Amino acid sequence: MTCQRIDTQGNQLTFASIPPNVGLKAALAMSRADIIDTVRDSKLKGRGGAGFPTGLKWNFAAAEKGEPKYIICNADEGEPGTFKDRVILTDYPDLVLEGMTIGARAIGAAYGLIYLRGEYAYLRSHLNHVIQARRDAGLLGQNIGGVDGFNFDVIVAMGAGAYICGEETALIESLEGFRGEPRNRPPFPVVNGLMGRPSVVNNVETLAWATCIFAKGADWFAAIGTDASTGQKLFSVSGDCAKPGVYEFPWGITVAELLAQVDGADAKAVQIGGASGRCVPRSEFSRQLAFEDIPTGGSIMVIGPQRDMLAVARNFLEFFVHESCGQCTPCRLGNAKLLEGVDLLAQGACSDEYLEDLKSLGQTMQVASKCGLGQTSPVAFLSILEYFGDEALGRTPTVQTSEASR
Amino acid sequence: MPITDTDRLRANVLALTEQYGCNRSALIPILQEVKKAECGIDSEAMQLIADVLDIHPVEVHSVASFYAFLQPELQGRYIIRLCRTLSCDLQGKDAVATALQEELGIGFNETTPDGVFTLEWAACMGMCDQGPAMLVNDTVYTRLTPAKVAEVIKECRTSLNAEVRA
Numbered sequence: 402m403t404c405q406r407i408d409t410q411g412n413q414l415t416f417a418s419i420p421p422n423v424g425l426k427a428a429l430a431m432s433r434a435d436i437i438d439t440v441r442d443s444k445l446k447g448r449g450g451a452g453f454p455t456g457l458k459w460n461f462a463a464a465e466k467g468e469p470k471y472i473i474c475n476a477d478e479g480e481p482g483t484f485k486d487r488v489i490l491t492d493y494p495d496l497v498l499e500g501m502t503i504g505a506r507a508i509g510a511a512y513g514l515i516y517l518r519g520e521y522a523y524l525r526s527h528l529n530h531v532i533q534a535r536r537d538a539g540l541l542g543q544n545i546g547g548v549d550g551f552n553f554d555v556i557v558a559m560g561a562g563a564y565i566c567g568e569e570t571a572l573i574e575s576l577e578g579f580r581g582e583p584r585n586r587p588p589f590p591v592v593n594g595l596m597g598r599p600s601v602v603n604n605v606e607t608l609a610w611a612t613c614i615f616a617k618g619a620d621w622f623a624a625i626g627t628d629a630s631t632g633q634k635l636f637s638v639s640g641d642c643a644k645p646g647v648y649e650f651p652w653g654i655t656v657a658e659l660l661a662q663v664d665g666a667d668a669k670a671v672q673i674g675g676a677s678g679r680c681v682p683r684s685e686f687s688r689q690l691a692f693e694d695i696p697t698g699g700s701i702m703v704i705g706p707q708r709d710m711l712a713v714a715r716n717f718l719e720f721f722v723h724e725s726c727g728q729c730t731p732c733r734l735g736n737a738k739l740l741e742g743v744d745l746l747a748q749g750a751c752s753d754e755y756l757e758d759l760k761s762l763g764q765t766m767q768v769a770s771k772c773g774l775g776q777t778s779p780v781a782f783l784s785i786l787e788y789f790g791d792e793a794l795g796r797t798p799t800v801q802t803s804e805a806s807r
Numbered sequence: 808m809p810i811t812d813t814d815r816l817r818a819n820v821l822a823l824t825e826q827y828g829c830n831r832s833a834l835i836p837i838l839q840e841v842k843k844a845e846c847g848i849d850s851e852a853m854q855l856i857a858d859v860l861d862i863h864p865v866e867v868h869s870v871a872s873f874y875a876f877l878q879p880e881l882q883g884r885y886i887i888r889l890c891r892t893l894s895c896d897l898q899g900k901d902a903v904a905t906a907l908q909e910e911l912g913i914g915f916n917e918t919t920p921d922g923v924f925t926l927e928w929a930a931c932m933g934m935c936d937q938g939p940a941m942l943v944n945d946t947v948y949t950r951l952t953p954a955k956v957a958e959v960i961k962e963c964r965t966s967l968n969a970e971v972r973a
Contacts, residue, residue, distance in 0.1 A: 405946060409936055481892040481931035519876045520932040522945040561835060562875030564930055578834035580873040639894040639935035646936050672893070676931075702893055702935070716893045720930055726873075 405523040409488050411646035412662070415633060416493045416609060422540065424496075424615035428503040429546045436507040437463060440611060443619035444631040449475060449567070449604030450674065450698030451773075455611065458601055461591040462508040465599035469511040472504045472553075473595065473602045477518045477572060479564040480675035481720060482700035485635040486605040488647045490517075490524050493609055494531045498555060500608030502545060503615060504601055505553040513555035514595075516572050519562045528557050564724035568772050569602040571726065582728045583772035606635055606699075626652035630691040634699060638663045640672075641705030656695075657686040665703040670710065670788070675700035676717040677777035680710070682788040710789040711796075714782045715743045721778040732775025735766040739782055749798035756794070760786065813851060819844065820855050834860060834870055838877050846922070847881035875929075883918045885963045887911075888929035888942045895931075895938035903939045906953035910960050923967060924960075 428436050441456030462470060474497060478486040489497060501513045517525060532555050535541045545551045563581045565571045570584035573595050594600025603611075610632060614622045622632045630652035639645045642665025650659065656673070660666050671681050673690070674697040681688065681695065688694050704713060718740040727733045742759040745751035751759075763779030770776045786793055823840050827833035837856055841848055848871050850864070857864040871877045889895075889904055908914055911924050918925040934940035937949040948959055 407934070407937075407947060407949065478933055479931065482894055482935050483931075484933040484935055487933045518933075519874075520929070520942060523947060559836065559839060560874075561839060561877050562929075563873065575835065576832065578831040578870065580870055637935065639938070640897055676892070704897075708897070713893060716891075716896055720892055724930060 406491065407487070409484065409646050410644060411488075411638075411648045414493075414635070414647070414649045415613060416489065416496055419496060419613050419616050421495055422499065424612040425499045425502055425540065425546065427615045428506060429548050429551070433463060433507055433509070436503060436615075439614065439619045440507075443614045443622040445607065445610055445614060445622065446630065446692060447604055448606035448610065448634065448698065450480065450677075450696070452692045452696055455603065455607055458591060458603070459504060459507050461589070462510075462599045462601045465592060467598045468509075470508055470598055471595045471600040472501045472508070472510045472513040473569075473572065473576070473590075473600055474501055474513065474515040474605055474608055475567060475569065475572060475602050476515050476521070476605050477560050477567040478521070478605070479518055479567045479724075480677065480698055480700050481717070482637055482639055482672065482675045482702040483698060484637045484639075485647045485699050487521060487524070489605050489609055489635070490521070490528065494528055495535070496609040496612045497605055498531065498535055498541070500603070500611040501555060502541065502553055503611055504603065504608065506545075506548075506551060508599070508601055510601070511553060513553060514576060515555060515557045516560060516566070516576060517557055518560040518566075522559065525557055525559065532557070563726075564720075565726045565772075565774055568774065571772070572602065573600065580726070582726050583774075585771070604698075627689070627691050627693065629693040634690070636690075636697075636699045636701050638665075638701045638703065640701075640703035641665060641668060641708070642703040650690075652691045653689050655687055655689055656681060659690065659701065660686065660703065663701075663703070665705075667706060668703045669706045669708070670704040670713075672702040672704060672713070672781065673697050673700070675702075676720050676781060677773070679780050680704075680713070680784040680788060684788075709792075710785050711743060711747050711793045714785045714793070715740065715747070717781045718743055718778070721774070725774060725778075729769075729771040729775060731766045731769040732771070732778065735762055735770070735775065736778055738762060739779060743782070746793055747796060747799075749796035756786075813855075816841075816845075816852055817855050820852075820859050824859055829860065831860065831862065834862075834867065835874070835877070838867070838871050838874075842871075842877055846884060848877065848879040849881070853879070881918075881922075883923050883925035884967065885923060885943055886925045886927065888927045888932070890930070890932050890934065890938060890940050891928045892931035892935075894935035895940055898938040900939040902953055903941070903951045903956055906956040907941075907960075910957055924963070 445455045446452040566575045566581040568583050571581040575581040590600045633649050636648045642663040644663045721736040725732045763783045766779045823837045827836040853864045853867040857867045871879045939951045940949045
């Protein structure tokens with residue numbers, strides 16, 4: 402099968418204006434320490450959702466002695482409502498590979514891997530083609546860009562349909578041929594990652610922005626957005642709006658401003674950050690999308706006035722029951738109990754006392770789960786109860802469960 | 808001596824180790840290829856893979872059963888995965904689900920008696936801006952309607968018949 406192309410609407414992305422390999426050339430002219438300083442000065446934070454400072458991550462890995470080191474591109478974009486990485490990998494794969502190469506130079510990595518989610522298998526041949534073209538151009542392989550002794554190559558590894566593998570240690574387990582079950586952290590992958598070696602795991606978008614920072618300068622990037630959240634961010638917008646797609650906005654844009662751009666202003670709520678994110682009601686649409694206010698990996702699901710919020714909560718919990726890796730009890734059983742609870746609420750058969758137990762269970766999961774999946778999975782449920790309690794509670798007893806589209 | 812299925816499978820697995828290496832990291836790529844070629848990963852295949860990689864067959868089963876796309880059970884030539892996550896749900900996945908079940912005569916998590924189609928739910932597949940969406944093996948279909956479902960199924964049957972004739 403030839404590579405399938407899926408076009409997505411949206412606004413103009415900065416990535417389209419970055420000339421090829423200018424960033425890489427600029428980086429290769431610097432010392433390793435200066436490359437890391439440049440990323441640190443830009444204050445770039447991880448675009449996958451967690452927002453860890455990229456310069457710091459690269460610095461930790463650079464300081465480690467173990468060999469060989471690895472740069473891993475996390476292309477396991479599984480958060481519901483997120484599809485920006487699909488667009489980047491389709492339209493700007495060279496920026497991502499350039500970013501990986503710059504990162505490899507900075508930390509001294511010899512190998513790179515792109516962990517591509519199984520659902521994006523149709524992008525595999527496209528990426529392999531781009532990688533081969535870069536090898537042919539001397540931009541991957543031996544003595545890259547004429548820099549003596551700078552050897553780095555990239556392969557694509559396929560995921561196999563597991564949301565949890567977007568968690569960096571689960572991703573590494575999967576690359577090593579195991580079940581995608583998260584490891585305890587610390588040690589972090591920068592110290593003990595793939596095959597026990599220092600490994601940097603960066604999101605697709607983070608790597609593409611790193612390239613832009615070297616092409617246009619750390620000052621350019623740091624001047625955009627807010628003090629604590631510099632630069633632009635790609636947002637994947639879907640749901641009840643007239644213009645869904647991938648949009649680039651500076652950090653700090655308010656929810657209301659974003660909704661106006663995508664023709665979704667009559668929304669009653671917006672789910673920000675995917676299933677693991679929070680549900681934001683109209684009364685909070687003046688809040689900012691930024692690490693210091695509402696942090697997000699960019700998933701924006703617009704929920705129109707006609708929708709049943711309990712059905713929304715049910716949809717997410719069904720997702721988590723399916724995607725929990727099952728390793729720790731709070732997540733494995735907690736999500737199942739919350740899903741049962743939503744069904745009881747929908748049937749008008751949940752007592753106030755049991756509802757309090759469910760809330761308490763959700764809070765326990767947030768602190769007792771081993772990884773981000775179980776720590777964040779109750780958030781949507783709890784925020785919907787908080788903001789839409791009137792709608793969720795006091796249903797007329799019935800035996801039917803409802804779904805959002807009914 | 809006639810070539811048995813076991814011989815054929817062993818040769819295939821050995822060829823895969825040439826491509827992906829003969830170590831633990833090769834397990835998932837090998838399972839992906841076997842699943843694709845055989846539509847399932849039976850206990851014999853697991854034992855063969857375990858022998859070649861020098862690990863216990865339970866390890867192979869443990870990994871295969873963990874990943875949604877590596878289910879050991881025998882499935883259809885075409886695995887249809889309809890997204891049920893919120894954005895596709897809001898855009899009308901229920902009507903598409905009904906059309907798929909009617910067209911195929913099976914429910915979700917079932918395979919047609921002729922072994923051609925398996926119908927499954929999928930978690931978000933990153934097509935949220937153009938749902939409802941589904942994957943048929945590695946090919947993605949977006950903005951689905953009941954009418955489009957019928958076309959896609961017909962397309963699959965046509966290409967299967969062409970394969971059989973060739």
